[in-house]
Amino acid sequence: MLDIRFIRENKDLVSSAAAKKRIDFKIDELIALDDKRRELMAAVEKRRAEQNAANQKIAAAGSPEDRTKLIAQMKEVKSALEKDDEALKSVMKDWQAMMLRVPNIPDVSVPDGASDADNVETKSWGDKPEFGFEPKDHIEIMTALGMLDLERGSKVHGFRGYFLIGDGVKLCFAIWNHALEFFSGKGFVPVMPPAIVRKLMMYGTGYLPGGEEDAYRTQDDDYLAGTAEVPIMGFHSDEVLEAEALPKRYIGFSPSYRREAGAHGKDMKGLIRVNEFQKFEQVVLCEANHETSVRTHEEINRNTEEFIESLGIPYRTVVNCGGDLGLGQVKKYDIELWVPKESKYREISSASYFHDFQTRRLNIRYKDADGKLKYAHSLNSTAIPTPRILVSLVENYQQADGSIRIPDALQPYFGAKTIAKAIQKKG
RNA sequence: GGAGGGUUGGCUGAGCGGGUUAAAGCAACAGUCUUGAAAACUGUCGGACCUCCGGGUCCCGUGGGUUCGAAUCCCACACCCUCCUCCA
DSSP: OOOHHHHHHTHHHHHHHHHHTTOOOOHHHHHHHHHHHHHHHHHHHHHHHHHHHHHHHHHHOSSHHHHHHHHHHHHHHHHHHHHHHHHHHHHHHHHHHHHTTOOOOOOTTSOOOSSGGGOEEEEEESOOOOOSSOOOOHHHHHHHTTSEEHHHHHHHTOTTOOEEOTHHHHHHHHHHHHHHHHHHTTTOEEEOOOSEEOHHHHHHHTOTTTOGGGSEEOTTSOEEOSSTHHHHHHHTTTEEEEGGGOSEEEEEEEEEEOOOTTOTTSOOSSSSSOSEEEEEEEEEEEOSOHHHHHHHHHHHHHHHHHHHHHHTOOEEEEEOOGGGSOSSOSEEEEEEEEETTTTEEEEEEEEEEOTTHHHHHHTEEEEOTTSOEEEOEEEEEEEEEETHHHHHHHHHTBOTTSOEEOOGGGHHHHSSSEEOSOSSOOO
């Protein structure tokens, strides 16, 4: 959410922001609606003032006759007030709905473009593995080693269902343990939040309105969060934080649910795109300062890069183009990991900053040095998702004999150097 | 799922239809006093929006309703507490 005063004063900026994000937004309709809103507000407030003044008189009226007369007068004021008030309510409803769809302004450094095809590579790291054999995909490798069962996954869950089994599970635990230690070592406070969240939290983080189709909703009208960002941002909603307590840095770990409603043709098989997964997520609240946001954004993205480097998996980082940004994002980096069998990079992480777009919706403020209340800035970045990370890990570390070498950093957690055969026979 | 109690400003807590645009206390901040501090005294002491910068409006869990007028009455919902039931 942007400040309506800012929107009014920067019509062209907001308009070109929408264009850059490929979002259809008619700024003039909003301004016209806001004019109407102000006009009605002034009218209603004037009548209310009149009413308040009359209330004093009625209360203090000496004779019953005066009293009756004043009440009769006020009845007329009331009906006029009700008419304006109803008009105002109706305008407010449209106004609020429209305000929730005003896009945040992308940073000038965000490249122009329509889709992820226009994202710009800013960095690449690691040597792509050279195999002396025909490399297999993660499905074949993991299934053969008894780590993954997709057939039973779809039997039980349906499309995009999976079972992780045996060393597949142990490998996830090794990654989680490594991630927990790695990110808490960088000063992030670990949090396991509720993944079932109230609708308000989905609005606050900007997943609603607009993302209705991609989120699971319960019969109680709650939502299953697609990321720990949602509940962790809600954690401090409606709070005034101490300036000295900033930045707040959290490393959330939660199940994540995504319907993938718009992705039916994509990634039909395997662990790239699933409805239910686990994810470590970095969430930061910092002071309301653009430079601090930019610096923190670079930091949290770098944290994830370092984590991937610790796993020794080749990656590249891209800066997302305008058309690939969400409503609230100012700028976003994606980290993409090399997937040998597909011979391409696949997204594993997304790091964004929002300025006060989310905190304005969630009412997260702090008192600055002058004692003034300000909306904090918010940022988040994937730390590591499972099981998607297994796709690249397993394919990059596969050996000619079908075994998988365990990355050095994971060996202490995994307790072995390789996964060589199924610990549980298929069948 | 059932029964009951509750939700007022940073905190405690009064108010239960009109003189309250919420009493009082605590905490906080500033000043007086003091070598300094404490105490005492004096003052300040929530937020949002609109503004012709005089001021005005709104906020007593949320949303509706009754009324000339609602923190106060009615309805719905949310959350918290206690007990019963169920349960990993």
